[in-house]
Amino acid sequence: TSVHFHIITLFPEYFDSPLSCGLMGKALEKDVLEVSRINPREFTRDRHRTVDDRPYGGGPGMVMLLDPLVQALNAMPPGCRKVLLTPKGKPLDQSLAASLAKENDLALVCGRYEGIDARLEELFDLDLVSAGDFVLNGGEAAALCLMESVARFLPGFLGKQESAGEESFSSGLLEYPHYTRPEEYAGLKVPEVLLSGDHGRIAAWRWQKALENTFRQRPELLTTRPLTSNDLDFLHG
Ligand code: 6GU
Secondary structure, eight states: OOEEEEEEOSOGGGGHHHHHSHHHHHHHHTTSEEEEEEOGGGGOOSTTOOOEEOOTTOOSSOEEOHHHHHHHHHTSOTTOEEEEEEEEEEEOOHHHHHHHTTOSEEEEEEOOTTEEOTTHHHHSOEEEEESSSSOOSSSHHHHHHHHHHHHTTSTTTSOTTTTGGGSTTTSSSOOOOOOOSOSEETTEEOOGGGGSOOHHHHHHHHHHHHHHHHHHHOGGGGGSSOOOHHHHHHHHO
């Protein structure tokens, strides 16, 4: 298999349905990728199997203990890249997903409660990754986003049809609008060009719509992607 994800989480059952559904379920059956779930609680030795404690200095919530996480990470295979899912991390994007898809082993540490003891970052070389600028209860949902975005780069994950070429972001733009039958619904018609059979005109129309969508919804995406004179003609002309 191409990538082996090692999810370190206090809630291994959180991942049951997402890993069994749709393309991800198929990919796991086909051994396109592999997923292991490790519960840090399994590494506790005390009677109550404690995984968290109150923060030094006071304040609300609980902090995840170092030792169970350290043991879980020490049990990872050699060469394993270690990712900590945390809102203070670098926001996940398509280029990070592509780079993670080149790894053999990826440990995904899911933080819960208020956070984890900061010394974990001194003990291990961790890539800090966030799902985006909003607050979740823990890293699990972010880990799912990461795994799905990485899996789509793996050979054999997508069908021949969809392959990663013509989606949002592969061009650096948002997607163009899609239409299917019927040709007219409640007086709303499918754009004529899509029925024309003229593949050149269709490609040009889709490029223009993708550019317009991006300009309206996510103009900041256009600042890191130089506009061609063609693009500018489409936007203004
Ligand atoms: Cl990785 N964790 C939490 N708790 N909140 C988040 C996040 C991660 N990414 C975005 N928000």
